[in-house]
Amino acid sequence: MASISTPVLPEFSLKNRVIVVSGGARGLGLTQAEALLEAGAIVHALDILPEPSPEFDVVAVRAEKELGTSLTYHRIDVREEQELNELIKDIADKHGRLDGLIAAAGIQQETPALEHSGADFDRILGVNVTGVFLTAQAVARQIIRLGQKSGSLVLIASMSGTVANRGLICPAYNSSKAAVIQLARNLASEWGKFGIRVNTISPGYIVTAMTDMLFVKFPERREYFANGNMLGRMSTANEFRGAAVFLLSEASSFMTGSDLRIDGGHCAW
Template identity: 65%
Template sequence: MSQPATERLPEFKLDGKVIIVTGGARGLGLTQAEALLEAGATVHCVDVLPEPCDDFARVSGRAQALGTTITYHRADVRDAEGLDRVVSSIAEAHSGVHGLIAAAGIQQETPALEYQAADANRMLEVNVTGVFLTAQAVAKAMLKHGTARGGSMCLIASMSGTVANRGLICPLYNASKAAVKQLAKNLASEWGQYGIRVNSLSPGYIVTAMVEDLLVQHPEREATWASHNMLGRLSAPREFRGAAVFLLSQASSFMTGADLIIDGGHTAW
């Protein structure tokens, strides 16, 4: 018979864990990074932007108050060599890496008949190849430093990888997110033998800063999109904080090769 826990929900704690978050300069990536900090993790955010958003300074201050750190690194997920250098330097500094949230991605709304090859290639390079290269670099670091056992990765997909969004014409984006879901399953099947878990997270519509700008151009979409799910509203980045901690912690220790859909019931109709 197991002994009763002396602390509340210890399996959600990330004390001593080093986690990399791509796309962590702003939006969902930064929000989830803050949640990981609160759970005790040391976080390294990687993004292509020259500097993170203004809110990064607030999160950094919170990290200090929590007794941990968050560090920003500039890198393009399409640049395999540059990405390897960043991940390797993080792993060397901490003697390992324990987790990854791959949230870097781009969006483009263009009808299929008007899509240019260069745009299609860029979309797939960032959203699919970039996610793969990131996961590969982190897995190599885990194996090199012996932190693979108990390692966990969350690849950010989308409900758009399951359904075609009514009224939102994004054929290559949707295809890329379907690929991310399949990539997670395949990496999970290969790396399970090393103790590395890989899952995907499929959010519904999230009101990030970029989406707010889009709603200024198309204000009617807010009500339309909200009407497509069972809760009748759009989500906020903070509503995916718990999912980040769950998927990166031992709370999900027997979960791999799965897709966690958090979409207000959009795809359940």
């Protein structure tokens, strides 16, 4: 009989791996960062907020006191190419390695297409597509520079990159998420020779502080969104923890150029 100390499913371990999480100051990014910490990773969170959410400090303390690892915050705009590359290089140099990325930084705006300004459209694409590309590029450069044999990049897309959301008018946001899915495929095709895998996660509707505010303005959407999928409810950020660990670990070592859609069956109707 195996000892109780024998690792269970060791391919899911992220022990000592160094992972960057953009959009990691709060919400889905922070939830996924905590999952990586629990799997043993050292995590550096990037976000544009002057200070991370209060929950961030709780997770950071837990990382140090309970998990024997660390969670570090860096304030940065992912569209600032030179500053971003310098920061990612500093992180890689500090640890002598860089193993992965969750690119979760993103913004959303609900505006009908006939009323959408070009400036706002460009701003959304700038963060959601260009910012994701620049972050992935900066991390890949360091993996290659350090001569590592493998790396895993996870780009947060959305089911909105596959379908148009009925009742939710977000032409720029939805277009940006479709672009992220296609971007991942192309990066995977280029960087596979370096052992770098690139995949996307496409969540369905998630209960967040942002959606709660939306429901105050449009209370009918709470039920409408829930009834749009096969499970009859919205998801929580915690339901995407396992997907993050899976894609960044050896458990998914032969998976690249793929989209992991977790939408409660919304797109399967």
